[in-house]
Amino acid sequence: MINIDNPFSVETPESMSAQEINDLFVPIQEYYDLNVSGHVFLHGHRGSGKSMMFRRLSPDCQSLFHNKKISELDFFGVYTSMKKTDLDLMDLSAIESPNTRAIISEHVLICFFLSKIFSEIRSHFNLSAEEEISELQCFFTNKLVPIFEDLGYSRNIDKSIYNDRKGMDLLNYIVDLFDNFYKSYVSYLKRAVTSFGQQVNYSGPLFSFYDLFLPIIEEIKTMSFMPTGPIFLLIDDVDNLNISQTKVINSWVSYRTTDILSFKLATQMNYKTLVTVSGRRIEYPHDFKEINYSSVYTGSKKDKYPEWVKAVTKKRLNFFYKKKYGLTDIDIDPETYFPFDIKQQKAVEEIGRKYKSGEILGRGYRTSDDAYRYARTDFIVSLGGNAKNSSTYKYAGFNQLVHLSSGIIRYFLDPASKMYSLQERHSKEEMFFEINPTYQNSVLRDEADNLLFSQIDNMIDECENEEIEQDSNIKLETIEKLRNLISTMGALFYSAMKSNKSERKFFSFAISDPEKMSQSLRRVLTLGVQEGYLYQSYVGTKEGMGRTKLYVLTRRLAPVFKLDPIGFSAYKFVTCKFLDESTLQPKSIINILKNKGLDGVKEKFEPKQGSLI
Amino acid sequence: MTVINQFKFLLERLLEIVGKNDEPEHFPTPESHYKKYCDITDQLRRQVYPKINTGLAALSKRSGLYTDHSGEHFDLVVQYAGLMLGLNPKVDLHALAEDVLKNKWVLTPYEIYILLLSIRFHDVGNYYGREDHEKMILRIINDFQISHLNNNQLEAKKISEIGGAHGGKTKSGSKDTIGNLAGSDTFDGHISDVQNKKIAAITRFADEVCENRQRAGNIIPSAIPSHNLVFHKYAESIIGNFIEGKRLCLKLQIKHSDLTKIYQVYEKNIKGEEVLVDAKLPDVTLERLKKTELERRYCNRYLPEIAQINEISVTIVILEDEKCSESFTFPELETYYFILKERDYPLAEDNILDNEIMTFLNYDRICALKNDIKEVS
Numbered sequence A: 001m002i003n004i005d006n007p008f009s010v011e012t013p014e015s016m017s018a019q020e021i022n023d024l025f026v027p028i029q030e031y032y033d034l035n036v037s038g039h040v041f042l043h044g045h046r047g048s049g050k051s052m053m054f055r056r057l058s059p060d061c062q063s064l065f066h067n068k069k070i071s072e073l074d075f076f077g078v079y080t081s082m083k084k085t086d087l088d089l090m091d092l093s094a095i096e097s098p099n100t101r102a103i104i105s106e107h108v109l110i111c112f113f114l115s116k117i118f119s120e121i122r123s124h125f126n127l128s129a130e131e132e133i134s135e136l137q138c139f140f141t142n143k144l145v146p147i148f149e150d151l152g153y154s155r156n157i158d159k160s161i162y163n164d165r166k167g168m169d170l171l172n173y174i175v176d177l178f179d180n181f182y183k184s185y186v187s188y189l190k191r192a193v194t195s196f197g198q199q200v201n202y203s204g205p206l207f208s209f210y211d212l213f214l215p216i217i218e219e220i221k222t223m224s225f226m227p228t229g230p231i232f233l234l235i236d237d238v239d240n241l242n243i244s245q246t247k248v249i250n251s252w253v254s255y256r257t258t259d260i261l262s263f264k265l266a267t268q269m270n271y272k273t274l275v276t277v278s279g280r281r282i283e284y285p286h287d288f289k290e291i292n293y294s295s296v297y298t299g300s301k302k303d304k305y306p307e308w309v310k311a312v313t314k315k316r317l318n319f320f321y322k323k324k325y326g327l328t329d330i331d332i333d334p335e336t337y338f339p340f341d342i343k344q345q346k347a348v349e350e351i352g353r354k355y356k357s358g359e360i361l362g363r364g365y366r367t368s369d370d371a372y373r374y375a376r377t378d379f380i381v382s383l384g385g386n387a388k389n390s391s392t393y394k395y396a397g398f399n400q401l402v403h404l405s406s407g408i409i410r411y412f413l414d415p416a417s418k419m420y421s422l423q424e425r426h427s428k429e430e431m432f433f434e435i436n437p438t439y440q441n442s443v444l445r446d447e448a449d450n451l452l453f454s455q456i457d458n459m460i461d462e463c464e465n466e467e468i469e470q471d472s473n474i475k476l477e478t479i480e481k482l483r484n485l486i487s488t489m490g491a492l493f494y495s496a497m498k499s500n501k502s503e504r505k506f507f508s509f510a511i512s513d514p515e516k517m518s519q520s521l522r523r524v525l526t527l528g529v530q531e532g533y534l535y536q537s538y539v540g541t542k543e544g545m546g547r548t549k550l551y552v553l554t555r556r557l558a559p560v561f562k563l564d565p566i567g568f569s570a571y572k573f574v575t576c577k578f579l580d581e582s583t584l585q586p587k588s589i590i591n592i593l594k595n596k597g598l599d600g601v602k603e604k605f606e607p608k609q610g611s612l613i
Numbered sequence B: 001m002t003v004i005n006q007f008k009f010l011l012e013r014l015l016e017i018v019g020k021n022d023e024p025e026h027f028p029t030p031e032s033h034y035k036k037y038c039d040i041t042d043q044l045r046r047q048v049y050p051k052i053n054t055g056l057a058a059l060s061k062r063s064g065l066y067t068d069h070s071g072e073h074f075d076l077v078v079q080y081a082g083l084m085l086g087l088n089p090k091v092d093l094h095a096l097a098e099d100v101l102k103n104k105w106v107l108t109p110y111e112i113y114i115l116l117l118s119i120r121f122h123d124v125g126n127y128y129g130r131e132d133h134e135k136m137i138l139r140i141i142n143d144f145q146i147s148h149l150n151n152n153q154l155e156a157k158k159i160s161e162i163g164g165a166h167g168g169k170t171k172s173g174s175k176d177t178i179g180n181l182a183g184s185d186t187f188d189g190h191i192s193d194v195q196n197k198k199i200a201a202i203t204r205f206a207d208e209v210c211e212n213r214q215r216a217g218n219i220i221p222s223a224i225p226s227h228n229l230v231f232h233k234y235a236e237s238i239i240g241n242f243i244e245g246k247r248l249c250l251k252l253q254i255k256h257s258d259l260t261k262i263y264q265v266y267e268k269n270i271k272g273e274e275v276l277v278d279a280k281l282p283d284v285t286l287e288r289l290k291k292t293e294l295e296r297r298y299c300n301r302y303l304p305e306i307a308q309i310n311e312i313s314v315t316i317v318i319l320e321d322e323k324c325s326e327s328f329t330f331p332e333l334e335t336y337y338f339i340l341k342e343r344d345y346p347l348a349e350d351n352i353l354d355n356e357i358m359t360f361l362n363y364d365r366i367c368a369l370k371n372d373i374k375e376v377s
Helices: A018-024 A050-056 A059-066 A098-124 A130-150 A168-193 A209-221 A243-254 A304-325 A342-357 A367-384 A398-404 A409-426 A437-464 A469-498 A519-530 A555-561 A576-584 A586-605 B010-019 B033-059 B071-084 B093-101 B109-121 B124-128 B137-143 B153-164 B196-209 B226-237 B256-260 B281-300 B355-360 B363-376
Strands: A040-043 A076-081 A231-236 A261-267 A289-292 A506-511 A534-540 A547-553 A570-574 B238-244 B247-255 B262-268 B274-280 B311-319 B332-340
Touching: A018 A050, A018 A059, A018 A304, A050 A059, A050 A076, A050 A231, A050 A261, A059 A076, A059 A098, A076 A098, A098 A168, A098 A209, A098 A231, A098 A243, A098 B153, A130 A168, A130 A209, A209 A231, A243 A261, A304 A398, A304 A409, A342 A367, A367 A469, A398 A409, A398 A437, A398 A555, A409 A437, A437 A469, A437 A555, A469 A506, A469 A519, A469 A547, A469 A555, A469 A576, A469 A586, A506 A576, A519 A534, A519 A547, A519 A576, A576 A586, B010 B033, B010 B071, B010 B093, B010 B109, B033 B071, B033 B109, B033 B124, B071 B109, B071 B196, B071 B238, B093 B109, B109 B137, B109 B153, B109 B196, B124 B137, B137 B153, B153 B196, B196 B281, B226 B238, B226 B247, B226 B262, B226 B274, B226 B281, B247 B256, B247 B281, B256 B281, B256 B311, B256 B363, B274 B281, B281 B311, B281 B332, B281 B355, B281 B363, B332 B355, B332 B363
Parallel strands: A040 A261, A040 A289, A076 A231, A231 A261, A506 A570, B247 B311
Antiparallel strands: A506 A547, A534 A547, B238 B247, B262 B274, B311 B332
């Protein structure tokens, strides 16, 4: 059930009803790649909408959307999230060898997923019709029991249970059966942990993919109330699986079972390995498809993002005003709901007009380009001056909000939700249809500060509490270096805005000498990408031969560095030496930028030769 | 449990030395792994091995008399695995055991235990019939409540996976059953960790090369179903199969009349149906030799150098059908000797056997052989 006190509140998709999902979900092109059989990795930062996409593939949502019975659907989606506490109760590395861990991990994952699949069936069917009852009984007696018998595990299943339990009762027994295997694994782990390195005998059954998992899935699919298409196992947050579990999942992905069982795996850009249990590597596109959800909006498809956010916002606003105020015939335009600051916009437009009329001489080929690119930038810089009042620039207006969310819907919805609450506090219980630009600006500035300071402080706190001192020290150092790097790059981009260069709007940097990247710098950049401060992409090298990595700074930080989040921005080539120095000595670089501008930095790092940054 | 009291093979004697002292630093649990091995083997000898041939004949999709899978077959594989690892009567087992205990040998103490068990179990699944027998090891352990393993499913699972990789296909359809095992690259020196692929490769190749006349048994030809006869004839023809250093030596003696006879075997037609088709012993021999060479190359991929077999030397003797009245032996009609090994640039599977071998075992040539000889004489 979604919150009807705030149109932008972010609920976990699991807690939303099928109707709510269908009312609020706006599909994007990538959704349709998930919709067909095949193993897919979906990479995206936290909050980018992956879970919502998965939830939409659940049988109840599909049934409602296509107006079909579940049995008529093309597939049966089973959503499950790998929360940290679900499967990694204890550190397996302390107790057994890698091969043993692989065997145990496969067994545990199978129990976990089978329990989820049968639970999902339980939640979508009532199994009260005579035919359904008999089919389930037939499945149990003629399929499930023989599978156990073939493995020599007949004593682990109560063959005569169907005499006492029928329909839903029998299904409950099956769910409990796999849950209990899981429990016996937990109890084994506990014994093993307290055995001080001695091997503890495990006497329960051990399942594997082809012996038990796949045959059961094949049989489930044959029941008439189930769709005949594949079962989609929609696994969210697979980064949380430990290394053995990850290898097991990779082994399963390497099997060509997509017509029966397809894995859709969502990562938060931190998937541990693509190696299988047998040491092979699964490969794109041979074994799986890959959707890079975060780069969808920073790469070539970025133009679609604003339209998508607009559609999402519109659906939410209309849904909310209908539910809360009963306004059935309403059509709210998000751009009206989040207005820009009129006075500021006029000033920006005036600068644009001057570019077009030639009163300000542009440096680009076309004056209209300069007007579009630099009017707002010039305005922000003009506010800077000596009075240091650039913070009076207002980050407001739907367009700016969209750009400041940096391609992640949650970074639009969360601030929008806070803006709504702020507006509501000042509206004295009166209905309102727009949010004051001042409130928008205030929330966005707080969010940016929070991202650069509180969030990094939190990372440091978490790190300090870690048990292994050596790992903790490396992590701490990396976090500090990341903060330094971000501060330097922010200052560099602002400095570029103030310069008189022909290209002065930047939000990203490319590495001109990637071969010189130190291990420490690599760790910093990887952490930046994982934590959502940077987005990674690729561009052609400066020399025009080959490709190199491009890192885009999240636009959420624009208010901190007084940057213009809207529209096109170029990328700067930087050397690894400069980046290394930025991670270590940010203040000295920032001081140079402040006093001597970009040229000062260029002089320091590459005194005589051509390009440095 | 009774400890087996019969002839011990060298590999078993090695385990006896390294595994009798409850060495906690060499085995996952402080108990005699040699005693465990004996208990398990004893139970297999009493309860499982005697019933395998019956199971094979009665429960296989295609009924018939299969090559021997009684206890002797498992003994032979243990023996050949020892030979592959360089164990022969001249080896000082106590000195070798010292090396094993210092982890200076090809197998760790625990790996010797796992290897022996993987051999002892590799074909037990035939109890339920030939089809997918390699996938039935765990079922035997559970159905027969095999001591020590029944309550240690982790070890049972490892043994079933390693032993099960001796043949068949993975369920995803690949023949690379060893490559599909959990990788040795994850080996971290943990006491209960074993290099699955290495052990599976030893088991598989030892199983491959132990086939010989002894295994074919002294069976009255009329008792063998016609569709199995040609395979029995092949096994019967192997009079020598021994490992000498890094070389596997095979000696085949085949009577001329056996080579010229037409047999029948089941084959799948284009519709996937099994139909009886004609088969000739020379063709079967070529196929089996090619398979042995392929197995050698395949298993070498997973074996450390010390256990690798570098080549197969083959001697094929074609015999007269009638015994010589003076020597009471079958006179030799023709003999051909050749070596199977990798040469030059890697060749396609079809080129493993060169033209001369193919010509020597050409059916028409063999049929004409006696006439030619008669003409010459």
